[in-house]
Amino acid sequence: MKIMRNTVQKTIVLETVNSLRNHATADAIYDEIVKTHSSIGRATVYRNLNLLSELGEIKKIEMPKGADCFDHRTFNHYHAKCLKCGKILDVNMEYIKDLEKLIKKDNGFEFTSHDIIFSGICTKCKYIN
Amino acid sequence: MKIMRNTVQKTIVLETVNSLRNHATADAIYDEIVKTHSSIGRATVYRNLNLLSELGEIKKIEMPKGADCFDHRTFNHYHAKCLKCGKILDVNMEYIKDLEKLIKKDNGFEFTSHDIIFSGICTKCKYIN
DNA sequence: TCCTTATTGATATAATATATTAATAAGGAA
DNA sequence: TTCCTTATTAATATATTATATCAATAAGGA
Numbered sequence: 001m002k003i004m005r006n007t008v009q010k011t012i013v014l015e016t017v018n019s020l021r022n023h024a025t026a027d028a029i030y031d032e033i034v035k036t037h038s039s040i041g042r043a044t045v046y047r048n049l050n051l052l053s054e055l056g057e058i059k060k061i062e063m064p065k066g067a068d069c070f071d072h073r074t075f076n077h078y079h080a081k082c083l084k085c086g087k088i089l090d091v092n093m094e095y096i097k098d099l100e101k102l103i104k105k106d107n108g109f110e111f112t113s114h115d116i117i118f119s120g121i122c123t124k125c126k127y128i129n
Numbered sequence: 130m131k132i133m134r135n136t137v138q139k140t141i142v143l144e145t146v147n148s149l150r151n152h153a154t155a156d157a158i159y160d161e162i163v164k165t166h167s168s169i170g171r172a173t174v175y176r177n178l179n180l181l182s183e184l185g186e187i188k189k190i191e192m193p194k195g196a197d198c199f200d201h202r203t204f205n206h207y208h209a210k211c212l213k214c215g216k217i218l219d220v221n222m223e224y225i226k227d228l229e230k231l232i233k234k235d236n237g238f239e240f241t242s243h244d245i246i247f248s249g250i251c252t253k254c255k256y257i258n
Numbered sequence: 259t260c261c262t263t264a265t266t267g268a269t270a271t272a273a274t275a276t277a278t279t280a281a282t283a284a285g286g287a288a
Numbered sequence: 289t290t291c292c293t294t295a296t297t298a299a300t301a302t303a304t305t306a307t308a309t310c311a312a313t314a315a316g317g318a
Contacts (some may be wrong), residue, residue: 125235270308
């Protein structure tokens with residue numbers, strides 16, 4: 001069987017996501033890492049971000065439109081995206097597990113997860129032209 | 130002011146979305162149109178799909194991961210994506226307008242829309258290896 | 259019929275992400 | 289410690305989706 005090796009790159013990627021703590025894209029995370037580890041490859045960052053999210057150590061948020069984001073918070077929660085500045089905010093609202101049960105009955109579809117994404121204008125952008 | 134002109138391309142794009150009636154991607158719509166109108170440009174299809182969705186004649190569904198889809202149903206509704214075959218299904222469930230009100234109070238965020246996207250395995254794929 | 263300009267078709271380009279592959283290094287075995 | 293296997297990396301090429309550019313075309317009012 002295939003074993004998983006610990007590499008400095010893997011550690012750095014995880015630590016960077018944990019330190020940034022705000023829905024950074026893979027490229028933003030790469031840019032941050034490159035500042036101190038100039039030789040790291042972009043594909044390595046992408047690879048490890050996906051790996052870490054499969055391991056459940058970070059959470060991948062696949063946004064409609066635009067790049068995927070990575071969050072240090074691993075529990076299920078919802079997101080809002082500002083249509084002006086593009087920032088992703090956490091939405092302070094309980095994860096509605098019932099939704100999946102409700103729909104399964106109706107469609108025979110076997111659900112594994114759901115995402116609610118709110119779109120609108122954030123408070124900062126509201127008062128900027 | 131800028132007037133909008135009626136073109137055969139615009140008409141064909143709208144008619145194709147209406148006839149396909151199942152969450153086709155822009156490329157799938159282009160492929161369909163090319164069968165009978167071989168000289169149409171890909172960019173023209175993309176352009177008109179976006180235009181028609183802004184006019185409210187069709188609905189653009191921005192999926193996390195993968196290409197945007199276009200639907201002839203223009204009312205708000207939710208979607209489920211099969212993780213195996215990638216198909217998008219309509220979810221038979223009322224649009225929860227309350228969610229936006231609920232969250233606005235909490236965050237000061239001005240919401241314009243929300244999407245719920247369910248992920249899982251559809252009934253067809255469930256019994257295929 | 260003519261004229262203005264919105265729209266098209268073709269192509270280039272952007273943004274995001276994965277595939278490929280030789281070189282490197284993790285970590286168990288000797 | 290040293291060696292060996294192979295998971296992982298860095299670099300690059302490639303794929304996918306979508307928009308930008310721009311000369312040529314055609315819609316539709318004068």
